[in-house]
Amino acid sequence: MEMKSKTIRAIFITVMIWLPVQYGIVGIVGYYQSEPWPAFVFPGFKSVYVYNEGFEIEQAYIEVWTEQGEPPVRLLPQEFFPELPLSQVPGFMRTHFLTDETNRQFSNQAKRWLYQQAVQVTELDAALLDIVLEVNYYSHHPHGLERDSVTEKMRYTIKLIDQNEPQRTI
Amino acid sequence: MSLSERFNRWIFESWSVSAEGLGLLRIISALFILFFLIPGYGTSHFNFLADLPPDFYAPPPGPMMLFESFPSAAIFQWVHTILLFSLFAMLLGYRTKLTSILTGVSILILQGIIFSVGKVNHEILVAVVPVVMAFSNWGAAFSIDSVRRGHNRQTENWPLTLLALFIGFMMFTAGFPKILGGWLDPTTQATQGHLLNQFFVRERQAMLAEFMVQFDSVLFWELLDWITVLFEIGFLAAVFSPKWFRRFVAFAVLFHFSTMMTLNIAFLPNFLAYAVFLNWDGIYQSNLRLYRRLTGKRGERSKKRSALLLSAVVGLLFFLLNRLSSMDLVLRESDLTLHEVVFLFFALFVVMWIGIKKCA
Numbered sequence: 001m002e003m004k005s006k007t008i009r010a011i012f013i014t015v016m017i018w019l020p021v022q023y024g025i026v027g028i029v030g031y032y033q034s035e036p037w038p039a040f041v042f043p044g045f046k047s048v049y050v051y052n053e054g055f056e057i058e059q060a061y062i063e064v065w066t067e068q069g070e071p072p073v074r075l076l077p078q079e080f081f082p083e084l085p086l087s088q089v090p091g092f093m094r095t096h097f098l099t100d101e102t103n104r105q106f107s108n109q110a111k112r113w114l115y116q117q118a119v120q121v122t123e124l125d126a127a128l129l130d131i132v133l134e135v136n137y138y139s140h141h142p143h144g145l146e147r148d149s150v151t152e153k154m155r156y157t158i159k160l161i162d163q164n165e166p167q168r169t170i
Numbered sequence: 171m172s173l174s175e176r177f178n179r180w181i182f183e184s185w186s187v188s189a190e191g192l193g194l195l196r197i198i199s200a201l202f203i204l205f206f207l208i209p210g211y212g213t214s215h216f217n218f219l220a221d222l223p224p225d226f227y228a229p230p231p232g233p234m235m236l237f238e239s240f241p242s243a244a245i246f247q248w249v250h251t252i253l254l255f256s257l258f259a260m261l262l263g264y265r266t267k268l269t270s271i272l273t274g275v276s277i278l279i280l281q282g283i284i285f286s287v288g289k290v291n292h293e294i295l296v297a298v299v300p301v302v303m304a305f306s307n308w309g310a311a312f313s314i315d316s317v318r319r320g321h322n323r324q325t326e327n328w329p330l331t332l333l334a335l336f337i338g339f340m341m342f343t344a345g346f347p348k349i350l351g352g353w354l355d356p357t358t359q360a361t362q363g364h365l366l367n368q369f370f371v372r373e374r375q376a377m378l379a380e381f382m383v384q385f386d387s388v389l390f391w392e393l394l395d396w397i398t399v400l401f402e403i404g405f406l407a408a409v410f411s412p413k414w415f416r417r418f419v420a421f422a423v424l425f426h427f428s429t430m431m432t433l434n435i436a437f438l439p440n441f442l443a444y445a446v447f448l449n450w451d452g453i454y455q456s457n458l459r460l461y462r463r464l465t466g467k468r469g470e471r472s473k474k475r476s477a478l479l480l481s482a483v484v485g486l487l488f489f490l491l492n493r494l495s496s497m498d499l500v501l502r503e504s505d506l507t508l509h510e511v512v513f514l515f516f517a518l519f520v521v522m523w524i525g526i527k528k529c530a
Contacts, residue, residue, distance in 0.1 A: 005178070005182070008182075009178070012177075012328075012335075016335070019339045023339075034288075035231075036231040037232045037234070037285055038282070040298075040340050040343070041292065042292050042341060043292050044344055044347030045364055046347040046351030047351060047363070048358040048360040049360070049364070050352075050358045050359070050360075055366050057363075057366055057371060058371070059370065076373070078372070078373070083215060084287065085211065085215075086374075086505040087291055087505070090289070091287070091288050092287050094288070095287075095288025095289070096228065107223060107225050109223040110226065113221070143384075145366070145383065145384070145386055
């Protein structure tokens, strides 16, 4: 029994040392790469979204264009990827679509899959996807918060590959 | 009292639960996981992930980096099946320690795959609870193990202290970055900013969200920023006093309830961990008294039967709630689910009821 108590004490001491150490690792790895997993952390929700006297909120959209030159269908990411849980959609967008230019490489397989997804969601023969990131500015007014202005922070195009045209590789 | 003695007392004497209390906790926890906390959204979600091209496989730094793409749908089904079998065994108390650990590990594997889309959700407590509680001998009563020859009825209290330590530390990790991020700066109203972000970007617009978006009081929002940070940081200190820890858990319920009402985030997985710190001996005794009053039976068998009846009623209620929730009859425009709302209202009711009882 005494030995067992000692083992349990050792477990507690190890855990009490490990928890802050792993938190430090999460911070360092998270800064340079992305948040490690599994880790004993909760979300920090650190951002404050403040600009001057108001708030700035980023909003991503996916615009689906057809080859006929019709106006695009503008969708929220959660509308384009309805199978994903909403809590994962912003992270999915950030990781795969809202990255810097060098990381926006999509394989033909991915472009075919995006085509399928676009067709499934819009029921249109999609040709292009525009990934758009806008910044909305809100400020205080006598009757509550109001959106002052919107600016486009990022826009780029992904040329989709039709399932029936495997030779098209752009 | 020496520091070593105080350390020992904290580990071994902070919490005390009987075999019957732990038995009830095990059954209710298994049912809760089974109906509401299994990672993922079923076959269609697993098939979606299995079909994703390797481009979209972005595992978080860690063991999932050993793989290069999402596994096939068959692997998902295998892990899911192992999880269901181990969870059922845990529910019935069959080889409870082993199956509780297996439950936790299967949950971790499923979570790991699901989080490899490029976003980690902080739901690790769903796996931690069965693994840690496996060492409490929560299969000592109301279980198949308890009727096997030579079974051990002695329970362990230290896993509750360990779980409290995990919760307290994890809460601290939620509060600390907020200080660095500027939440305590009186010129920033961070909570209000997050509300706007959830409301406009993620379209979380149910419950009181719309009302709160228009509620533009700097003092109110700044106060919320400070309360949030103090509460999350303070949770770690509360770990060393069971009385204070229970108060913080009660406050956590109020916190999550208000978060659900405004930001439409329920954080249901945490409630599995919070529920461990309910007075399970008291629940067992109250249920036994009620059973004996209703049936007039006083014998030794009434102990088991009362617990089994309660488990059956809870199982049935969870099943009905699960079915109702999956029908999407209400909250259609929200990613909040009916069962999340029901559980958070119920938790709020429990906390208020305990509070009123303590004050009376």
